[in-house]
Amino acid sequence: MGSAITVSGLRRSFGDKVVLDGLDLAVEEGTVFALLGPNGAGKTTVVRILSTLIRPDAGRVGVAGHDLARDPAGIRAAIGVTGQFSAVDDLLTGEENLLLMADLHRLARTDGRGRAAELLARFELTDAAGKLASTYSGGMRRRLDLAMTLVGRPKVIFLDEPTTGLDPRSRQTTWRIVRELVADGVTIFLTTQYLEEADELADRIAVLDHGAIVAVGTADELKRSIPGGHVRLRFADDAGLAAAKAIFVRGTDDAEALTLDIPGDGDVTTLRTVLDRLDGIQVTELSVHTPDLDDVFFALTKETVR
Amino acid sequence: MTYTATMVRRNVKHSLRNPSAMVMTIALPVVLLLLFVGVFGGALRLGVAPQGEYVNYLVAGILLMTVGYGSTTTAMAVNRDMTTGVINRFRTMAVPRSSLLAGHVLGSTARTVISVVLVVGVGLLLGFRPTADPLRWLALLGLIVLLTLALTWLGVAVGLAAKTAEGTSPFVFVVQVLPFLSSAFVPPDSMSGVVRWFALHEPFTPITDTLRSLMLDMPVDSGVAAVLWCVGLALAGYIAARALFSRDPSN
Numbered sequence: 071m072g073s074a075i076t077v078s079g080l081r082r083s084f085g086d087k088v089v090l091d092g093l094d095l096a097v098e099e100g101t102v103f104a105l106l107g108p109n110g111a112g113k114t115t116v117v118r119i120l121s122t123l124i125r126p127d128a129g130r131v132g133v134a135g136h137d138l139a140r141d142p143a144g145i146r147a148a149i150g151v152t153g154q155f156s157a158v159d160d161l162l163t164g165e166e167n168l169l170l171m172a173d174l175h176r177l178a179r180t181d182g183r184g185r186a187a188e189l190l191a192r193f194e195l196t197d198a199a200g201k202l203a204s205t206y207s208g209g210m211r212r213r214l215d216l217a218m219t220l221v222g223r224p225k226v227i228f229l230d231e232p233t234t235g236l237d238p239r240s241r242q243t244t245w246r247i248v249r250e251l252v253a254d255g256v257t258i259f260l261t262t263q264y265l266e267e268a269d270e271l272a273d274r275i276a277v278l279d280h281g282a283i284v285a286v287g288t289a290d291e292l293k294r295s296i297p298g299g300h301v302r303l304r305f306a307d308d309a310g311l312a313a314a315k316a317i318f319v320r321g322t323d324d325a326e327a328l329t330l331d332i333p334g335d336g337d338v339t340t341l342r343t344v345l346d347r348l349d350g351i352q353v354t355e356l357s358v359h360t361p362d363l364d365d366v367f368f369a370l371t372k373e374t375v376r
Numbered sequence: 377m378t379y380t381a382t383m384v385r386r387n388v389k390h391s392l393r394n395p396s397a398m399v400m401t402i403a404l405p406v407v408l409l410l411l412f413v414g415v416f417g418g419a420l421r422l423g424v425a426p427q428g429e430y431v432n433y434l435v436a437g438i439l440l441m442t443v444g445y446g447s448t449t450t451a452m453a454v455n456r457d458m459t460t461g462v463i464n465r466f467r468t469m470a471v472p473r474s475s476l477l478a479g480h481v482l483g484s485t486a487r488t489v490i491s492v493v494l495v496v497g498v499g500l501l502l503g504f505r506p507t508a509d510p511l512r513w514l515a516l517l518g519l520i521v522l523l524t525l526a527l528t529w530l531g532v533a534v535g536l537a538a539k540t541a542e543g544t545s546p547f548v549f550v551v552q553v554l555p556f557l558s559s560a561f562v563p564p565d566s567m568s569g570v571v572r573w574f575a576l577h578e579p580f581t582p583i584t585d586t587l588r589s590l591m592l593d594m595p596v597d598s599g600v601a602a603v604l605w606c607v608g609l610a611l612a613g614y615i616a617a618r619a620l621f622s623r624d625p626s627n
Contacts, residue, residue, distance in 0.1 A: 121468045147470035157461030161390045173382040174471050202393070218465070 073132070074099040074226050074257035075120065080129035082115055089115045091281035093129070097274070102248065102258040104272035106265065106363075108371055111278045113261035114154065117230045120259065121151045134226050134257075150224030154231050156211040157218075160204035164195050164214050167203055171221035189217040194243060209240030216244065220251075227251065229260040233267060245271060265363035275363075279371045293361045296369040300331040301344055304355035313351050318344075335360070379472050383479020384486075390453065391487060397449045401484075402491045405442040406498050409434065412561065413502050420562065435499045435506075436588035437560030439520065440580060442495055444551035446488040447527035450480050451544040454535030463536075463621070477532055477617055484528045485521060492520055507593040516590045522606040523583060527551060529613030536620035560584045579605035 073096045080093035089112045097103040107113050118124045120133055122142040131137070136144030159167050165186055172182030190196045193213040198206065203214060212232070219227060229248075233241040248258055248271055262268055268275045269289045276286040285292055305311045305328045314330050315323055322331045334340040341358070361369075391398060409431075417430040457463045457476070466476050496504070508516065534547040557575050558564070564575035575581055582598035583605060589596045 123464060123467055143470055146468060149468065151465070151468040153461055153464065155461050157465040159386070159462055160456075160460070161393045162386070166389070170382065170386060173385075174379065174466075174469060176378065222469070 072099055072135075073097060074101075074134060075103070075259060076130070076132040077116075077120070078130050080116075080119065080131065081127045082112075082119060082124070083127060089281055090119075090126070093278075093282060095276055095283060095286065097257060097259060099257050100252060100255045101273040102252055102260065102271050104268035104275045105259070105261045105278055106263075106268050106275055106367065107261075107278035109263070111371075112281045113278055114230055116278070117151070117153075117228050117259070117261060121149060121228050122146055148225045150219035150222065150227045152212075152216050152219045152227070152229050152232060154234065156208075156215040158203045158206075158211055158214050161202065163200050163202055164206070164210075165190065165199040167214060167218055168221055171218045175222040177221075185221055189220060192247070193217045208235060209237050212236055213240060213243060216247065224256070226257045226259065229258060231261055231263065233262070233264065265367055269363050277367065277370045284370045285366070289363060292363065292366045296361055296366050297333065299335045299358075299360050300333050301341065302329055302331050302355075302357045302359060303344075303348075303353050304329045306352050306354050310351050310353075314348065317347050317349075317351075331359075379475035380478045380482070383475050384482050387453075387479045387483030388486075391483065397453070398487075401442075401446045401449050401487045402494060404445055405438050405491055405495050408441055409438045409495055409498055409502070412438070416561075429503050429505075431499060431502050431504045432506075432592060433588065434561065435496065435504050436584045436591065437555060437558075438495050438499070439492055439587055440523075440555050440558075440560050440584050441552070442491045443488055443520065443524050443527055444555065446484050446491065446524065447531035447551055448544070448548045449487075449531075450484040450528050451531035451535040451538075451547050452541055454480055454532050455538050455541055455544055458536055458538075459540065473621060474618075477621060480532055481525065481528050484531075485524045488524045488528075489517075489520070506591040508591050509593075512590045512593065516587060519583070519586060519590070519602060519606070522603065522610065526606045526609035526613060529610050529617055531613075533613050533616035533620055536617060554578060555580050555584070558584055559588075579609065 075095070075097040077093055077095045080090050081088075082090040093112075093116065095103075105113050105116060115124075119126050119138075120131060122138065122145050126138070130139075133145045134148035136142075136148065138145060159170065162170065168186035168189055169182055172185055177185060187196075190199045193216070195210060195213060195217065198210060203211065206214065216229075216232065232248075233244050236244065245267075248260075252258060258271075260267075260271070273288065274286065275289055275292060276283045277292070278284070285295065287295065303314060305314060307328070308325070311323060311325065311328050311330060315321060318330060318332050320333055323329065324331075332344060334344075341356075412434055413431050417434075420430045454477070463476065467473065496506075531544075531547060534544050538544045555561070557571060558578055558580035559575065560580060564572050564581060567575055582601035585598045586596055586602040588594070589598075
């Protein structure tokens with residue numbers, strides 16, 4: 071398996087605002103790569119550069135074996151892009167939008183019709199195929215947009231916040247399609263603000279902050295990389311909580327909920343120690359928390375709340 | 377060429393589905409013609425039309441307006457493609473970048489030619505009596521196509537540059553008001569001071585004069601100026617449109 075996307079030393083500024091400050095990343099063929107970051111981190115700028123819409127100030131980019139500087143046309147022929155806003159033609163029907171794409175990919179007429187019908191069915195748009203896209207709901211437009219991207223059977227697909235603002239059903243459809251595409255060997259590069267989405271779909275996740283990658287790995291690797299695991303004890307009354315606080319000085323208490331969080335990764339040894347030290351204080355509930363992607367996200371991008 | 381043909385087909389479908397654009401390009405000039413002949417014809421006849429009926433003077437001006445309306449429709453259509461992200465979609469595809477714009481321009485030219493034929497037809501019903509020979513009609517068609525290319529490429533550039541549909545309104549104003557400050561409806565000689573000077577020096581005056589002279593079999597004095605203006609405006613519009621199309625969309 072080779073790399074579908076390679077990026078090294080990518081820089082881009084708008085005026086004197088540095089948006090990308092030496093970005094490096096690599097995406098394996100046939101995998102889903104999620105670029106995670108807060109608003110304004112530069113996610114969309116990365117997608118714009120990789121999809122040939124704008125030029126980088128510096129750095130090397132290769133997509134599907136083509137070099138961005140030397141052969142942008144080669145990249146365009148191999149990719150599909152679905153941006154944050156549905157780029158569908160409102161004055162054409164859903165089917166006509168797909169046939170327009172088929173014509174631009176120079177499919178023969180019958181092949182184009184077959185492909186359009188297949189995609190309409192796959193995206194649950196068959197019933198609306200003959201209606202103008204302007205009459206579609208937000209979710210339908212996004213699905214049509216993604217269907218249009220797939221007409222040319224791209225090898226690498228960029229999805230810029232593909233499910234932002236979607237209803238749960240459309241989101242599930244999008245996720246299902248992404249999984250099917252990857253099963254067919256397509257490489258997916260997606261940006262998202264939803265940790266759940268990255269956790270659900272991505273083989274590898276990179277956290278983008280201040281124009282650089284601050285962490286990269288599988289969801290599990292990222293979760294392990296940061297502190298945030300703890301054992302939570304709930305007490306019957308204030309006295310119990312106060313007594314436990316005196317024992318576990320590193321714990322974080324919540325007087326309202328009568329809970330005390332004790333840092334630790336929750337393995338059996340830790341639990342046994344905790345219980346031994348409690349020594350008769352009544353505990354009504356004990357739970358073990360491992361960090362989730364939310365913890366990762368907030369730990370890594372803590373100072374960037376704008 | 378295949379790509380351009382696809383884009384032209386898209387444009388034609390848009391025209392058929394967008395009644396307001398059709399009215400704007402095709403019906404409005406006819407309404408304007410009826411209005412001017414019916415309302416102002418009698419009053420203007422004496423001072424304006426040495427050739428006889430006012431309609432003989434007027435048709436050239438209406439043709440100019442027709443082309444102007446067509447170009448504003450194009451400006452808005454291009455702007456819609458820009459703001460809805462359709463242009464960005466095409467830019468990330470292996471599609472020649474000129475084909476989308478060429479589709480708009482050719483579609484607009486076709487609409488305008490249909491509208492021109494309609495205006496001349498209605499003019500004939502209203503008493504318009506052109507005396508041009510086939511060669512002059514051909515020259516007329518050539519100049520109209522050239523003018524359409526000029527104003528439409530400018531319209532495309534404006535559509536690409538404007539952030540919103542409202543942003544195209546200065547262009548709409550220019551192509552719909554400047555004809556009134558030219559020889560389109562009354563001879564500049566009848567205008568006062570500054571307005572006359574402006575009318576004698578703006579591009580629409582030599583262009584309308586040439587259209588009129590061709591149809592009425594009069595000497596074509598301003599033909600060179602008309603063609604030069606059209607070519608100049610077309611080139612300016614084309615160069616601006618190309619630069620705006622490939623510019624960084626985030627700036």
